[in-house]
Amino acid sequence: MNYLLLCDYRENLKDYSTDEIIYSDHPTSQNIAEILDAITSQGYDCKYFGGIPELIHAVDKKERFDNNIFLNFTDGMDQNYSRAQAPLLLEILGTSYSGSDVFSSVLMNNKHFCKQALRSLDILMPKSCIVNRQLAVKEKYIKDWQYPLFVKPNCEGSSLGISSENVCHTPQEVLRFTYKLLEEFDEIIIEEYVSGLDITNYLIGNPSSYYINDIVGAELFDSSPYAVYGLKEKHNKERILYYNNEFLTKKLIESIRAQSEKIATLLGARDICRIDYRINLSSGEFYFIEINSAPRFSSTSEIGFIAQKKGMHFKDITKLFIETVNKRLFPK
Structure with a gap:
């Protein structure tokens, strides 16, 4: 059995650096080399395959990967639901791979609907709601919540869109910051701060x-x-x-x-x-x-x-x- 390491790396992706912060949370090429070395040093036959662009090319060419397992370590590219990109392409290729399947990856990528799916479990979760350009939030809906509230992107990770500004102490602050985030992100989740x-x-x-x-x-x-x-x-x-x-x-x-x-x-x-x-x-x-x-x-x-x-x-x-x-x- 052969293993193919799948991972997009920081140097090829969007740079979120600003004048104050030099930052990207994607794996580095050095990180990929570290994983590859850890695998091959134990006798496994493993090679670096590439990332999402290489997977798309393989789908276009209808390539086959019999007797191979993809080890999926990629976040995907910079579009929405990026963590579902690799599972989706790997399913199209009909090949074996590590990690969650398409549906589970999409669900886990969406903080709001992930919480809805977990309501059958007896677990504590902060009260929350979702906001997007079609689904607005009004002050009267959130005025009786337990403040402060935390406002953040619904389908992002890696602390994108997160700073001390996300903690809002009044309904007016919540509305103002929600619509500020909507200028950059498609969907926002508002939840009680824990x-x-x-x-x-x-x-x-x-x-x-x-x-x-x-x-x-x-x-x-x-x-x-x-x-x-x-x-x-x-x-x-x-x-x-x-x-x-x-x-x-x-x-x-x-x-x-x-x-x-x-x-x-x-x-x-x-x-x-x-x-x-x-x-x-x-x-x-x-x-x-x-x-x-x-x-x-x-x-x-x-x-x-x-x-x-x-x-x-x-x-x-x-x-x-x-x-x-x-x-x-x-x-x-």
């Missing part, structure tokens, strides 16, 4: 068999009541990370892990995902915020931090990921 600590639950595996199910907490350098981890803070790495029992009780860890597995199963997440929460450490309540079907996979991201805390090398985590994909595709 005070507490950012935590993320990283999963590698599939139902009944998770190799990695670990929690990372992020404490921001900004100690203000409504601190936000936006583009500027992300670029400057203005946070401290904590691992599992460094900040959570055993009981709380088990509760978060169990809930994350339920969420991943219901949404159809395959092989890998990352689920973000906000947690109130005093009460122990944790609120689902969003899920990422294609989380960053590198030695310097959350999974690299988890590997370090587990006393593992990045290539060991990569091997677990390959074993996860193989086990799903070839259960016997």
